[in-house]
Amino acid sequence: MTRGRGLPRRVLLAAALCAALAVLVTVVVLTRMFLALSLQRIAMMMPELDGFERRLCEADPAGYRRGSAGLVRVDVYDPVTLRSAAADAPAIDPVLLARLRAGEATPARHYWFELWGGAALRQMAAEGPCGLVVMRWQTAGRERATVLAAIVVFLAVAVAAAVVAASVVAIRPLTQRLERLRGAAQRVGTEAGYASAADAETDDLGQLAHLLDAAHRRILADAEAMGRRQRALEQHLGAVAHDLRTPLASLQMGLEHLAAGTLHPEYAGLVRGALGDVVYMAALTENLHLASRLADGADPLRDGLRVELGALVEQVARRHGLLGRLRGIEVHAARPDAGVEVVCNPAMAEQAVANLVHNAVAHGEPGGHVAVLLTSAGGRFSLSVVDDGPGVPPADLPRLGERTFRSDEARRRDPKGSGLGLAICGEVCERAGWALTLAVEQPRGLRATIAGPLAPRAAP
């Protein structure tokens, strides 16, 4: 950025203008006032000088005094020696003397910061102790205070006027431009509502506005590119999931048929393992697809869709009961007689619950159990998936919802999986306004609980 351009120059200009205006106003106004006061005072004092009695003075130069109540003092001096016969007479003001010699008849001055308020000089004779007469007068304290107050008021008014002028010239346009910049910065990168702060100025603020515009365009372009990539990824994952489901269905049915028949124990184990893998792959494709949609901002509450959790729980438990039977794990579900309706996208709710049950079955051990328990009370529901599997160490509980986290124990037992299922369940719950909690069961096992509000009663 070039130094001294635009904004600093305006500020310096405003400051200089402010100072110059204040000084100018003060000088002009106070000079006029001082002059008026001085002339008024001098005019008032002149009669005192006119009444000078030369004969009395020459009779006793040292004792000659004139004045009223000590407010005026008249001293006489020898024009040649410039000395006074009186010992306490102050020296003649050289300025007055110079003005007298320059030809002025009765030069006079006003003093603002001395004991005397002013003085006038007149030559009465070419020589002698009373040739020069100096009259000095005092100024009242109130008069000085009035003058000082006037100075302060004038200075304040001048500064205020200068500030207002400076504001009009520099600060107001500056704040207006800053306000436009703030508005633009707040909405930078948003498609609607962005208003460029750029104007004809090429100063720092002008350049900043152009940089903001460029950043806005770049963010929009990046967002558009990311959106395209995200949509392409979602379509791709959707297509992959769709294309995988048919062969997986075929594979699952074939393996299910084999598992139902009489097989050598070794082959029976392989078939059961293969069936488990098919179910895992199906769940993985569903989770990847849903993860992509969630990353794209999918909202489970969109359109206010409702789902009956009782039927959903039975369906999920039944499906995973078949997988559990292959692994020697019992899966059961219980639900209230009355429907438990909640607001959520049904497919997302099913995937969230299915992930919890699948985890419980996948990590269970032969002879184990999984119970899915749905209850509702006080306008809220609670859906718990409890198992008596090996569980997880309490220290790992807080990290279980992270996408890439799996406990060491889970990795040891089953190298498949990335923790995606639980993370997706947590994401759906969070967006649906539900709470997902995980707790260690005693003496062993894990309890995952989803809790949230029931759907409001539908209008009759």
Place this chain on the structure above:
Amino acid sequence: MAHDAPPARVLVVEDDPPIAAGLVRGLKAAGFVVELACDGERGAAAGLAGGFDLAVLDLMLPGQSGFAVLEQWRGRLSTPTIVLTASTDLESRLRAFALGAVDYLPKPFWIEELVARIRARLRIGAATPTRTVAWDDVVLDLDARTVLVAGAAPGLTAHEFNVLVYMVERPGRAVTRQQLAEAALPASGDRSDRTVDSHIARIRRKLGKPGGLRVATVWGIGYRFDAPEGP
């Protein structure tokens, strides 16, 4: 529960040969009479020809899609239809239900689950107003509030009878001890889990074997009445 009716006839409309073969094999093994149509046109015609208790329809079919088949059947076919599809998006589900499907099963699926859904659907259609339930050597009359084991009254108390009825009315469904206590025991009495367990133990003992063995314990939940299954 005794079933003397002829086996149910199921129409399967599926184009994928391995899946079609698995469906036919699995449904036949479950006791159904199965007819297969390998594309939409044949499936639609077979359905309209009638004679089926239930149809299993794949949505993605060559030529005429499953949605088009449903549209043809709508209003002209009362046969309940369970839809199978590789598409799991909500819009497909809602469209299928709007076109008259009664159930929806995404691929891949367990053939046992499909069989269970078909049976549940057929039970709904064939529901009779009878209030007598029989299994093994037990006959339970819900209206007369009597129970006979091998023709003799086992002497169930009123609370034990209530507990048994609550489970029998929900066959195959696990119920919690709390549900049993709230539904079958008086609010003023003892409704603890131990009381429910005591009632169950006495019911099992009084029904004896094999009838009493149908009352199963469900880990983590409570109990379940296992009704004998039939096609």
